Amino acid sequence: MDYTHLSEFAVRPGALTLWRAELAAGAAWVTDERPFTSVHVRHCRDTDATDPRPGRGRWIGTIFEMDAPFDAAHWSETVRLWHARHEGLRTTLASCGDTELASYRDTEPERLICAAADVTVAAEPVPDVTESRHINEYLTDALELRLSPLRWPHCLLATVEHAETADFTVLVAADHSVMDAYSQAIVILELRALYAAVAQGEPVRESPTFGSSADFAQWERSMAAALTPECEPVRYWRRFLDGSGGMLPRFEPAITASSTAVSHRPQESVSRKLLSLTDLERVEQAVTERGHRLSVAVFTALAIAYRRTFGYISLRAIMPIATRPDLRWLESMGWFVNVVPIDITLAPDLDVDSALETTRTTLRRSKVANDATWTRVLELLGCTDRPRFGVSFLDIRVLPDYELVESLRGHTLRAESYSGDEVFFWIVRAADGLRLSTRFPASFPAVEMDRFLAEFTRAMLEFAHAPQPKVGIGPAIPSATQVLRGEGDTAVDPGSAPLAPARV
Structure with missing residues (x-):
């Protein structure tokens, strides 16, 4: 599953319709x-x-192709049921429509909720936009204009009906406040199941795993309030920040004297497959025999590539992790993400076994910060900086029916960024090999990023060819539950690095 811009997804021509939630009359x-x-x-x-x-x-x-005929009434009911199921999609902020309100800098936003029965769905046909390029352009413009954390609905859907193949494409787009990367990945099968139930006249599945994101917020804020300057997670962060003068880490080669937070030029974007399935399986076998998971190999290879390409001794970045601490939020729509710091400093000789063990130790130590809200930690430490360099890894096999998602052309999407100093990597163990997506400042030469990715690929392949130590077989691929609970070598947010305000 690639993590790309909408412009990189070839939407097939067809009849475009936008779908939005509305508050019922009198509600x-x-x-x-x-x-x-x-x-x-x-x-x-x-x-x-x-x-x-x-x-x-x-x-x-998220965008995908529904493997069923399009029926407008059935789809409208599907969208309604989806909003009814997820309280976060029926939530907004008091006064969020007040254009005189510049921000909530000095006050706590007030939560407003509407009842599930009070949601209706409105359709907006767009009859003059039918060609692929025009559909992409129209949708990109609409999403920039209409999606905001301050104005409900915070989610907009679109369908493109393909009469010649009797199926349709589905786009789900949202402000980050109501969707994270894991939500992006699981929404495909959820909407597919809802649509099938509606079309067949069957009751929709109920589950305790569709927990309220508002209940999660209550849990998160209580955990944040319990943090103190001397608790272990905050001390861990303090040591990390002390290593960079109290600032969050940067992808140093992309930072120049002329770097600015905002650029008038969109960032460069790269999405490509770096390793074939055959090569990746060789790497997986080799690192497993060394007692490690693929996630450890990926972060080790990044640190090796960072040194070989640019000469930096340490790879310092932030890593997104999933914070769904209980199974009741396993299938929820919302923003369930924290970040933790990582500092991987490998020995000069880059010995394979030593490097892998160093990385695993680093990733395990970072878990002390898993439940420590990063924004609150930075407040306690007096750091006003923002994330600029992040790395996320996902083994797609932890997701349910991942092969079906691939067959539906499922892609997770991100808006074009205009940052002048941010670099983020999303690395996926996909069904067909190892895939990587990145965005970086337009001022950073693409040839330099290509060099870095080539060194990363080379380092991954070296794991498969290095002499094998005499150790037992390592642990198996963690389950989705293990990933979300933070078990295993590392717990990363599936698919993305969804942070604010970095908007990665």
Whole structure:
């Protein structure tokens, strides 16, 4: 599953329709005392309510092809049921439509919720837009104009009906406040199952795993409030920041004297397969025989490539992790993400076994910060910096029916970024090999990024060819539950690095 821009997905021609949630006539929003998550509040405070394009560089989403005939009534009911199921999609902020409100910098946003029965769905046919390029351009423009954390609905869907093949393409796009990378990955099968149930007149599946994101926010804020300057997670972060003068790490080769937070040019974007399935399986076998998981090999190879390409001794970055601490949130739509710091410093000789063990130790130590809300930690440490360099890894095999998702052309999407100093990598163990997506400043030479990716690929292949030590077989691939609970060598957010305000 690639993580790309909408412009990189070839939408087949067809009849375009937008779908949005609305509040039913006579219905009203109700105040809810549960707070928003810390990162949600920061996201809102960093949003200018007067910005005519609040979604520019900020929305995320998913696109796939539904393997069923299109029926407008069935799809409308599917969208309604989806909003009814997830409380986070029926949540907004008080006064979020007030254009005079510049931000929530000095106040705590008030949560408003509408009842599941009060959601209706409106269709917006776009009859004059039918060709692939025009569909992409129209949707990109619409999402930049209409998606905002300050204005409901925070999610917009689109369908493209393909009459010649009797199926249709589905786009789900949202402001980051109501969707994270794991949500992006699981929404495909959820909407497919809902649509099938509606079409067949069957009851939709109920499950305790569709927990409320508002309940999660309450849990997260209580955990954040318990942090102190001397607790172990905060001390771990302090030691990390002390290594870079109190600032969050950068992808140093991309930082120059002229680097700025915002660029008028969109960032460069790369999405490619680096290893074939055959080569990747050789690597997996080799690192498993050394007692490690693929995630350890990936981060080790990144550190090796960083040194070989640019000469830096340490790879210092932030790593997104999934924070769904209980199974009740396993299938929820929302923003369930924290970040932890990683500092991988390998020995000069880059011995394979030593390097892998160093990385595993680093990743395991980082777990002390798993439940420590990063925004609150930075507040306690007086750090006002923002994430600029992040790495995320996903083994897609932990996701249910991942092969079916691939057959539906499932892609997770990110808006084009205009940052002048951010670099992020998303690495996926896909069904057909190892895939990598990255975005980086337009001022950073693409040839330099190509050199880095080539060295990363080379380092991965070296794991398969190095002499094997005499050790037992290592652990198996972790389950989705293990990933979400933070078990195993590392617990990364599946598919992406969804942070605010970096909008990765």
